Amino acid sequence: MKSMTGYGSGSAEATAQNLQIEVEITSVNRKTLDAFVSGPREWNGLDQKCTEWLKSSFQRGRVNVQIKVTSTEGVTYGLTWDVQAMDETLGRLKAYSESHGLEFAPDAAVIVDLAKSLKDCSGLPDWTEVEEALKQAFDQALADIDSMRQSEGDSLKQDLLERIDLLDELRAQIETHAAGAVGKQKDALLERLKQLDLDLDTNDERVLKELAIFSDRCDVSEEITRLSSHFEQFRDFLNADEATGRKMDFLCQEIHREFNTTGSKSTQIEITRAVIEGKNTLERIREQVQNVE
Numbered sequence: 001m002k003s004m005t006g007y008g009s010g011s012a013e014a015t016a017q018n019l020q021i022e023v024e025i026t027s028v029n030r031k032t033l034d035a036f037v038s039g040p041r042e043w044n045g046l047d048q049k050c051t052e053w054l055k056s057s058f059q060r061g062r063v064n065v066q067i068k069v070t071s072t073e074g075v076t077y078g079l080t081w082d083v084q085a086m087d088e089t090l091g092r093l094k095a096y097s098e099s100h101g102l103e104f105a106p107d108a109a110v111i112v113d114l115a116k117s118l119k120d121c122s123g124l125p126d127w128t129e130v131e132e133a134l135k136q137a138f139d140q141a142l143a144d145i146d147s148m149r150q151s152e153g154d155s156l157k158q159d160l161l162e163r164i165d166l167l168d169e170l171r172a173q174i175e176t177h178a179a180g181a182v183g184k185q186k187d188a189l190l191e192r193l194k195q196l197d198l199d200l201d202t203n204d205e206r207v208l209k210e211l212a213i214f215s216d217r218c219d220v221s222e223e224i225t226r227l228s229s230h231f232e233q234f235r236d237f238l239n240a241d242e243a244t245g246r247k248m249d250f251l252c253q254e255i256h257r258e259f260n261t262t263g264s265k266s267t268q269i270e271i272t273r274a275v276i277e278g279k280n281t282l283e284r285i286r287e288q289v290q291n292v293e
Helices: 046-054 083-099 108-117 127-178 181-195 205-218 221-238 245-265 269-289
Strands: 006-014 019-028 033-038 061-071
Touching: 006 127, 019 127, 033 046, 046 061, 046 127, 083 108, 127 221, 127 245, 127 269, 221 245, 245 269
Parallel strands: 033 061
Antiparallel strands: 006 019, 019 061
């Protein structure tokens, strides 16, 4: 089981091109897999390739990939631009502003944005020419983040197992208190009817039918059985090799529904307390499950 939160980095050298490639990958929880790649603007098509590589390790989550390229020979691949085009553009902007009675005083932010829009080619080779080194750095980052996600996933797994065990203990308490409760409530109902001096034949088929309906409304045995089954399924999901976060999230909804039904059927204070504690514990489980892949 893996967490959806992690960080990893890797680097490799493209010797023939004298380039050092660094890759950083970060991830947070999200219902679907959304990849965002940031790298040299000249490397068109890199986003799609990185997303393909990510799918080998990620089922879902928001994943950010940062790719940095530096020269091993001291050559910079920073911001460069066409100076003549810069001067001409600033001149046109100034003339336009003056013709419309506007003050033109570009600050540093405006100049940087304009420079980026007029940025020359950095001189980098196409990414396909350094794909081997890029993939090597990418794989290192994937292995690094995968190790972190696995470690956090192990911690989440242990915490969730303990909380599921607590829910199972509460289920057992409910089962104990519910034993014989239907019969007791049926007897209590008959006693109240007698106190009202109603002329009822307890052997009458209609009376027996109504009592059976009443008993069914108070019986929580089915809910207890389903809770036990859900807890066992949850443990199986925690031990599964594939991603089961979505399944556990769905199971949490089903467990919540069974607790709700149990609470609405029972009039015993002990069961009510167990249901409240169970729902509180389940809420903590749901919060943890949101970060499970």
